[in-house]
Amino acid sequence: MRRPVRSILLPLLAAFAAGIAAIAAPAAAQTAPPTALVSTPQVRAELVAHAPAGVAPGQPLALGLKIEHQPHWHTYWKNPGDSGLPTTLAWTLPAGFTPGEIEWPTPKKLPIGPLMNYGYEGTVLLPVTVQVPAGFAGDTLAVKLRADWLVCKDVCIPEGGDFALEIPARASTAAHAGLFAAARAALPQPVAGAVASAAVEGEALVVRIAGLPEAWRGKTLDFFPETNGVLHNAGKPKASWESGAGGVWNARLALDPQRTAGPAQMPGVLTAPGQAAGLQVLVNVTTPWPALPATPAALPALGSGSVSTPVAPPAADIGLAMALVLALVGGMLLNLMPCVFPVLALKLFGFAQYGSERGKLLASGLAYTAGVVLSFVALAALLLALRAGGEQLGWGFQLQSPGFVAALAVLFTLIGLNLAGVFELTAMLPGRWLAARARHPVADSLLTGVLAVAVASPCTAPFMGASLGLAVTLPATQALAVFAALGLGMALPYLVASAWPALAAKLPRPGPWMAHFRALMAFPMFATVVWLTWVLGQQVGIDGAAALLGLLVAVAFAAWAIGSPTLGTLARRGFGAASLLLVAAALVWAMPALRQEAVARVTSVEERWQPWSGERVAQALAAGQPVFVDFTAAWCVTCQFNKRTTLHTDEVAKAFDDKRVLLLRADWTRRDAAISAELARLNRSGVPVYALYAPGAAGPTLLGEILSVGEIKSALAALPNPEKSR
Amino acid sequence: MKRLLPALLLLFTAGLAAAATVGQPAPAFTATDVSGKTVSLADFKGKHVVLEWVNPGCPFVVKHYGAGNMQATQKDAVAKGVVWLAVNSTAADHGDYRKPAEMAAWMQGHQAAATHTLMDADGKVGRAYGARTTPHMYVIDPKGTLVYAGAIDSKPTANPADIAGATNHVKQALAEATTGKPVSVAQTRPYGCSVKYSSM
Numbered sequence: 001m002r003r004p005v006r007s008i009l010l011p012l013l014a015a016f017a018a019g020i021a022a023i024a025a026p027a028a029a030q031t032a033p034p035t036a037l038v039s040t041p042q043v044r045a046e047l048v049a050h051a052p053a054g055v056a057p058g059q060p061l062a063l064g065l066k067i068e069h070q071p072h073w074h075t076y077w078k079n080p081g082d083s084g085l086p087t088t089l090a091w092t093l094p095a096g097f098t099p100g101e102i103e104w105p106t107p108k109k110l111p112i113g114p115l116m117n118y119g120y121e122g123t124v125l126l127p128v129t130v131q132v133p134a135g136f137a138g139d140t141l142a143v144k145l146r147a148d149w150l151v152c153k154d155v156c157i158p159e160g161g162d163f164a165l166e167i168p169a170r171a172s173t174a175a176h177a178g179l180f181a182a183a184r185a186a187l188p189q190p191v192a193g194a195v196a197s198a199a200v201e202g203e204a205l206v207v208r209i210a211g212l213p214e215a216w217r218g219k220t221l222d223f224f225p226e227t228n229g230v231l232h233n234a235g236k237p238k239a240s241w242e243s244g245a246g247g248v249w250n251a252r253l254a255l256d257p258q259r260t261a262g263p264a265q266m267p268g269v270l271t272a273p274g275q276a277a278g279l280q281v282l283v284n285v286t287t288p289w290p291a292l293p294a295t296p297a298a299l300p301a302l303g304s305g306s307v308s309t310p311v312a313p314p315a316a317d318i319g320l321a322m323a324l325v326l327a328l329v330g331g332m333l334l335n336l337m338p339c340v341f342p343v344l345a346l347k348l349f350g351f352a353q354y355g356s357e358r359g360k361l362l363a364s365g366l367a368y369t370a371g372v373v374l375s376f377v378a379l380a381a382l383l384l385a386l387r388a389g390g391e392q393l394g395w396g397f398q399l400q401s402p403g404f405v406a407a408l409a410v411l412f413t414l415i416g417l418n419l420a421g422v423f424e425l426t427a428m429l430p431g432r433w434l435a436a437r438a439r440h441p442v443a444d445s446l447l448t449g450v451l452a453v454a455v456a457s458p459c460t461a462p463f464m465g466a467s468l469g470l471a472v473t474l475p476a477t478q479a480l481a482v483f484a485a486l487g488l489g490m491a492l493p494y495l496v497a498s499a500w501p502a503l504a505a506k507l508p509r510p511g512p513w514m515a516h517f518r519a520l521m522a523f524p525m526f527a528t529v530v531w532l533t534w535v536l537g538q539q540v541g542i543d544g545a546a547a548l549l550g551l552l553v554a555v556a557f558a559a560w561a562i563g564s565p566t567l568g569t570l571a572r573r574g575f576g577a578a579s580l581l582l583v584a585a586a587l588v589w590a591m592p593a594l595r596q597e598a599v600a601r602v603t604s605v606e607e608r609w610q611p612w613s614g615e616r617v618a619q620a621l622a623a624g625q626p627v628f629v630d631f632t633a634a635w636c637v638t639c640q641f642n643k644r645t646t647l648h649t650d651e652v653a654k655a656f657d658d659k660r661v662l663l664l665r666a667d668w669t670r671r672d673a674a675i676s677a678e679l680a681r682l683n684r685s686g687v688p689v690y691a692l693y694a695p696g697a698a699g700p701t702l703l704g705e706i707l708s709v710g711e712i713k714s715a716l717a718a719l720p721n722p723e724k725s726r
Numbered sequence: 727m728k729r730l731l732p733a734l735l736l737l738f739t740a741g742l743a744a745a746a747t748v749g750q751p752a753p754a755f756t757a758t759d760v761s762g763k764t765v766s767l768a769d770f771k772g773k774h775v776v777l778e779w780v781n782p783g784c785p786f787v788v789k790h791y792g793a794g795n796m797q798a799t800q801k802d803a804v805a806k807g808v809v810w811l812a813v814n815s816t817a818a819d820h821g822d823y824r825k826p827a828e829m830a831a832w833m834q835g836h837q838a839a840a841t842h843t844l845m846d847a848d849g850k851v852g853r854a855y856g857a858r859t860t861p862h863m864y865v866i867d868p869k870g871t872l873v874y875a876g877a878i879d880s881k882p883t884a885n886p887a888d889i890a891g892a893t894n895h896v897k898q899a900l901a902e903a904t905t906g907k908p909v910s911v912a913q914t915r916p917y918g919c920s921v922k923y924s925s926m
Contacts, residue, residue: 082858083920085882113849113923115858150884155822156919158785158884229915257747257856258875260913475908 096133262289331489365498371449416525423563783822876914
């Protein structure tokens with residue numbers, strides 16, 4: 001069986017690799033004779049530097065583009081508002097010098113008729129901080145810059161220029177010290193202790209920001225969203241200050257009627273009259289966004305990027321065809337994930353049973369495939385329908401329901417007891433049914449397929465993350481095609497095996513060994529029940545887990561009383577009636593415990609792992625600390641596997657400590673809209689997802705679904721050393 | 727699961743909002759074209775309609791007309807039986823304003839294939855659609871529902887060289903809409919100069 005699987009996997013993997021290689025295409029750039037100064041009738045733009053202690057490792061080095069606008073002309077902020085474009089800076093520096101993002105000064109509102117733009121008039125400096133490499137010992141630093149800006153009054157003119165500057169490395173460059181100091185003073189400041197949250201209410205975003213500084217209280221504030229396409233830019237906030245000492249500002253911000261985004265977090269800048277620098281706030285949107293009419297805009301990130309736009313992992317840009325191939329491969333690999341082991345056991349038994357009859361083997365292979373594909377499509381359709389209704393859900397969502405987990409545990413207990421021989425269906429069903437069942441293994445196989453999907457969803461295989469992440473943003477028919485491909489991939493090994501004449505010949509003949517094998521297969525089923533009980537315990541606490549175990553005992557007793565082949569008729573009737581009463585009683589007793597929320601979430605988050613929130617990520621990044629986020633769930637077997645083999649090893653812990661990485665855990669065991677929204681932002685729809693955020697980077701780096709120590713270490717190696725953090 | 731069912735119902739009831747919103751009926755309007763003819767959106771019921779906000783004084787408009795991209799998109803649309811309405815909402819007192827005859831000559835000189843070029847100097851049509859930039863593009867389906875609103879393409883720059891590598895959202899939306907498929911990218915952020923509205 002292994003041989004046919006491998007012979008299909010290899011060409012598919014080759015095709016996948018070829019596709020990846022074909023994706024990235026370099027862009028050409030143009031050059032012109034460079035100077036430090038470019039003048040147009042509208043602006044005077046100059047490349048300036050600030051290196052008061054020369055250019056040396058560990059010494060501050062800042063570069064910037066100074067733009068002096070003619071009166072009434074303006075250029076734009078990182079979010080330009082209703083029209084316009086942000087200024088872009090593309091640096092060419094010697095190897096090892098790394099320029100940061102533009103440190104945008106606090107912008108102004110620039111109304112134009114019914115429209116609103118965000119930008120700068122007069123003189124503005126767009127500075128960047130540059131890291132000098134450790135070994136630098138040159139005499140001069142040659143800097144080249146390509147800058148493009150759109151300058152507007154009541155008409156707009158796109159302009160740009162190539163700049164060049166030589167900075168002496170051994171002498172002080174401080175001619176523009178005042179300009180750089182002014183830009184720093186105009187940089188929006190983070191507010192320690194400020195808490196900003198928002199809820200979507202109809203056509204408005206209702207924002208509440210607490211903990212604002214004394215000097216700001218009572219003033220008329222303006223909010224500048226960094227995220228474009230969410231708020232009605234020209235709308236005036238309907239704002240008020242709460243009385244009391246909390247410094248709480250409440251505002252109703254109108255939503256853009258042609259909204260193109262629904263972010264879980266909205267970074268923004270608050271301004272007040274008389275304050276040169278705005279305040280940096282990160283607004284957590286706590287309610288789900290109403291569904292957008294269709295796919296969110298696939299516009300590339302504007303400007304040089306902001307914290308709010310994660311760098312899409314390369315695999316997220318995959319097209320539909322690639323998503324289908326990835327889903328097929330992911331589906332096949334799903335068979336190697338631990339979730340599917342118990343169902344594999346059932347399949348093996350099926351093979352042994354029908355091994356000698358080729359026709360039945362093939363029919364059962366086809367039925368299994370149909371069962372798997374249909375249940376994937378059905379589950380996906382439900383997921384898409386619920387998401388369209390505004391639910392924040394993702395892959396594996398059914399396991400976030402304690403009732404579903406409990407039902408699955410009961411089902412696996414019954415299968416285990418049946419395999420162990422505690423009860424036989426022959427003793428329970430009328431003979432006619434049994435005869436039909438013996439003749440048609442098809443129904444059995446179909447149901448095995450359904451079961452396989454039900455338990456496979458907590459596992460995410462490599463390649464699945466990207467294709468499922470894409471699938472949920474596609475139109476429904478294409479999305480369902482991706483899920484169908486996933487199912488086909490999962491069933492393919494069996495389909496091939498059941499159609500393989502050589503394999504059928506190799507199977508041992510039926511005999512007494514089959515009874516032993518059958519009993520042996522009961523144990524993987526019981527192991528599954530242990531896992532499901534643990535998941536339920538995570539969801540509803542120890543009382544719920546005990547209630548489930550009680551229910552399982554009652555069900556097991558009923559199965560024995562009604563279905564044991566060795567029990568006489570009278571005993572069966574007596575015990576049977578008693579057992580049904582017992583099951584009913586157990587249900588009544590267990591129900592409330594299964595429904596309740598876990599009182600104290602027993603998530604044993606170790607000291608070093610702290611609960612995730614978008615705010616914590618932003619705060620740490622603002623302080624220059626890298627962040628690693630583990631998106632996980634108790635029911636996600638792949639997650640538990642990674643935790644044991646990689647995340648919780650001493651080697652990885654030391655690697656994290658060396659770079660002072662803040663470790664956050666986003667636990668998706670129960671439904672959590674904020675985590676679902678964050679996953680969607682990362683182009684994923686299920687767990688595990690591992691994200692490494694570096695300060696100053698445009699977005700997180702996503703690691704593979706199956707983690708390895710080497711992968712984490714190489715990702716961490718790209719981070720700057722903590723001593724040099726600014 | 728019980729709690730999820732109301733969400734499903736929401737899906738069917740979320741259909742009450744004003745202004746030009748994708749998935750909602752497109753606002754009706756009547757305007758005069760450059761030859762003085764009165765044109766109403768209602769005239770084109772049963773056909774796909776494209777609205778294009780245009781201003782010859784805007785470098786982003788010049789980017790797409792100079793490179794022939796806008797005209798090619800228009801020809802492609804008209805060949806599919808789509809009605810193309812170019813709308814100029816520049817106020818009469820703005821430096822970019824062109825009289826109807828001048829506007830007609832400019833369109834003709836660029837070999838534009840728009841069905842009509844509409845004068846909207848008072849900005850009524852522009853404001854009803856929330857048009858912000860030139861160009862700002864809208865696609866309306868035969869039932870009068872707005873199915874696309876946003877940019878002409880996926881590269882928000884003024885550089886004509888970027889047209890080649892960009893996805894033309896209007897072409898894509900029309901290709902999908904005219905073959906009965908749902909529009910996969912139905913809303914994007916428009917880019918360009920601001921529409922030079924009258925101050926009334």
